[in-house]
Amino acid sequence: MLEVELCDIKMKNPTMLAAGVLGSTAASLNWAARSGAGAVVTKSFGLHPNKGYVNPTTVEVTGGIINAIGLSNPGVDTFYGELEKIEKTTPTIASIYGASAEEFSQIAAKVENLVDIIELNVSCPHAQKGCGASIGADPKLTGEIVKAVKNAVEIPVIAKLTPNVTDIVEIALSAEKAGCNGLTLINSLGPGIKIDLDTANPILSNKFGGLSGPAIKPVALRCVFDVYDAVEIPVVGVGGISDYRDAIEFIFAGARCVQIGTSITYKGLDIFKEITDGMKKFMYNRGYESIDEMVGIAHK
Ligand SMILES: Cc1cc2nc3c(=O)[nH]c(=O)nc-3n(C[C@H](O)[C@H](O)[C@H](O)COP(=O)(O)O)c2cc1C
Structure with a gap:
């Protein structure tokens, strides 16, 4: 009943672990898979090791959290060792970032034998200069990176887009035209900031970061709704x-699959089973078979 295909990859259900929330090690990816996720996305990794920002890198706000981790990761050569340890029971998606089409292509080519799909992070709102949302805000650059990675690998390539643009549909269309096999919408919103009343300083070391969690759901849903209308490729x-109600809303808006990030920090990895059980009951009660x-x- 919950089975779904994303870019010809079969999933037992449409839920996925979102990039960056856990996903830094094989152990945490395997744990999410065993907890019932239909697919798992790694923490974004780049060509070289990156320390990211110093603490504090996350802060809780009403309706979610603001984070500026700064894409900390050990680099593709070390992360390769983690990818090798992933149990092959659940599709794995490698989230990668870079500063150029060449860097993205190199990383994707190194790991394509170990994963099912590549997700291009062209959307991080607190990445170092030249990476993340500075790429995803530019339709031409986004298209160039998609095209280069598509030429470098055989497996499907998905682009994860930022909502922090005037027209997300323009970026989505450029990615699709460049050969992208799917789109993930959205990365965190913002950037946002929180200030400590005692010190009168911004709390995060990077001062600002991306907002995630329930507060951004209506914006994410609108992005999915708009992009679904404009493209032929699948939307995550x-x-x-x-x-489960949130998940169904996204599917009604046009998402084929849904990713879960911040809510794992509130509910733990049991959230995958809670959502899929809820979806099954909803579908049974309403007469949906798939x-x-x-x-x-x-959109009707
Ligand atoms: C702590 C944290 C780290 C994240 N790291 C990444 C990352 O490495 N790559 C990426 O594409 N998105 C990253 N994200 C964004 C999430 O994958 C997701 O797009 C966003 O948080 C919205 O979903 P949510 O409200 O379910 O968390 C991160 C989010 C959080 C909260």
């Missing part, structure tokens, strides 16, 4: 999903 929805028949029905 992410942003503020905390229960995810496919629910995708995008809010």
Whole structure:
């Protein structure tokens, strides 16, 4: 009933672990898979090791959290060792970032034998200069990176887009035209800031960061709704999903799959089973037999 295909990759259900929330080690990716996720996305990794920002890198705010981790990761050569230890029971998606089409292509080519899909992080709102959202805000650059990675690998390539642009549809269309096989919407919103009343300083070491969690759900849902109308390739929805009702809303808006990030910090990895059990009951009660028949029905 919950089975779904994303870019010809079969998933037992449409839920996925979102990039960056756990996903830094094989152990945490395997744990998410065993907890019932239909697929797992790694923490974004780049060509070289990156320390990221110093603490504090996350702060809780009403409706979610603001984070500026700064894409800390050990680099592709070390992360390769983690990818080798992943149990092959659940599709694995490698989230990668870089500062150029060449860097993205090099990383993707190094890991394509160990993963099912590449997710291009062209959308991090607190990445170092030249990476992340500075790419994803530019339709031409986004298209160039998609094209280069598509030429470098055989496996499907998905681009994860930022909501922090004037027109996300323009970026989505450019990625699709360049040969992208799917789109993940959205990375965290913002950037946002929180100030400590005692010290009168911004709390995060980087001062600002990306907002995630339930507060961003209506924006994420609108991005999925708009992009679904404009493209032919599948859309993966992410942003503020905390229960099965949220997941169904995203599917009705046009998402084929949904990713869960911040809510794991509130509910733990049991959230995957909670959401899939809830979805099954909802579908049974409403007479839906497959995810496919629910995708995008809010557009009728
Ligand atoms: C602590 C933290 C780290 C994140 N790291 C990444 C990352 O490495 N790559 C990426 O593409 N997105 C990253 N994200 C963004 C999430 O994957 C997701 O797009 C966003 O948080 C919205 O979903 P959510 O509200 O379910 O968390 C991160 C989010 C959080 C909260």
